[in-house]
Amino acid sequence: MAVVVRAGAAPLVRLGVLAAVIGAVPEGLTGRLVGAAAGAALFVAAAAVTALAHRSRYAALAAGATRAGRYDLLQDRAVTVRNWRRGHRWWLLLAFVVALGSAFALPVAGGLLLAGAGAGLRLKAGWLGRRERALDALLWVRVDWLDRRGGAPAGKAVRGLRSTGVAAGDATPGGARRRATASV
Known part of the structure; x- marks a missing residue:
């Protein structure tokens, strides 16, 4: 679930910073x-609002997570992000x-607003990662409950979450990419 939340953070921050620089x-x-x-x-307001939005829905879904079954379709991190x-x-x-266009009225502000939304998504993914570490499980949204565009990880179509162990998949708690470890 944190992977879907985190997927939009990097493009929003990058585009926001680029729009702010050009908007200056x-x-x-x-x-x-x-x-x-x-x-x-x-930036601060957008980060706070984005990070705190729908927390109760995320918490309720996390509390009701069931163990992933054999026939649950779970998707790799790279595929989800793509x-x-x-x-x-x-x-x-x-x-x-829009952020670039707003620079002609209020320079830099539109880009920083966009970057703040991305930073808020990153903060929310971190919060979800801490919940996953506390539960000692990765939380997943079934692929068939997300639409083909990636969907909302806590949208109406999501009726519950699936959980696996923290070693499952190619993501760490919080949605970051799992680094390959060197065997000794």
């Missing part, structure tokens, strides 16, 4: 200093264009 070029209606200050406030990013690429592009 025009003077805008308010000036760069005001835009940067507003952008910093928007599906999410492909399914949301037009929304990411639209958000980037």
Whole structure:
């Protein structure tokens, strides 16, 4: 589940920082200093709202997780990330264009807002990772409950979560990529 949450964090942060850097070029209606200050406030607000949104739903799903069965379809981390990013690429592009366009009114602010949303997703994935470590299990959303675009990990279609041991799959708690360990 944390993999789906974390899938959008990196593109949002990268596009947000790029939009903020490019957005610093025009003077805008308010000036760069005001835009940067507003952008910093928007970054913090977006990160907090994104990180705290739907926590009760995530907690309820995690508390009701059942052991993954033989016929449950669980997906690799790389496939999940690729599906999410492909399914949301037009929304990411639209958000980037809007952040760039907002620079003519309030420089830097739109890009920092976008980056704040990505940082909030990263914080939420970290929170989910701590829950997974406390449960000593990885939490998974069944593939057939996510739509082909990646879906929402706590959306209406998700009726419950599946759990496996922390050594299962190619992701660590929190959705990070599992590093290969050297055998001795």
